[in-house]
Amino acid sequence: MLSINKKDDHDINENDDISYDIRQKEYLEQVGVEFNEIYLSEESGNYSEKAADLLLSAVNALQPDVVITGATIGKFNFFNNLHFLALVDQLNCPIVIAREFTIPGVHRAKSWLMKIIHK
Numbered sequence: 485m486l487s488i489n490k491k492d493d494h495d496i497n498e499n500d501d502i503s504y505d506i507r508q509k510e511y512l513e514q515v516g517v518e519f520n521e522i523y524l525s526e527e528s529g530n531y532s533e534k535a536a537d538l539l540l541s542a543v544n545a546l547q548p549d550v551v552i553t554g555a556t557i558g559k560f561n562f563f564n565n566l567h568f569l570a571l572v573d574q575l576n577c578p579i580v581i582a583r584e585f586t587i588p589g590v591h592r593a594k595s596w597l598m599k600i601i602h603k
Contacts, residue, residue, distance in 0.1 A: 522538060549578075
């Protein structure tokens with residue numbers, strides 16, 4: 485799994501959100517999901533070409549069987565940004581782009597499992 489974060493995501497002051505994110509990562513690692521993160525710097529977050537190049541490099545390094553992503557990364561959208569459209573064409577694996585990226589029931593099941601694991 486590849487997580488893409490903006491550089492300033494670490495500056496969040498809400499401890500509950502950070503704690504929840506850490507628990508999610510730990511859960512994914514426990515069930516055998518390889519978890520990798522990349523961070524968009526302010527510069528790459530402002531220029532779609534740099535962001536797309538960073539994503540392409542990360543995906544090529546991981547060589548996943550499939551890429552599943554939401555329609556937007558940062559402020560860029562796969563459906564209307566030329567650099568992100570070119571990125572889709574350059575990937576060497578299938579890609580699923582979802583306008584809203586949630587799988588029904590998964591959040592509820594994951595929350596339930598997290599409560600059990602941390603008791």
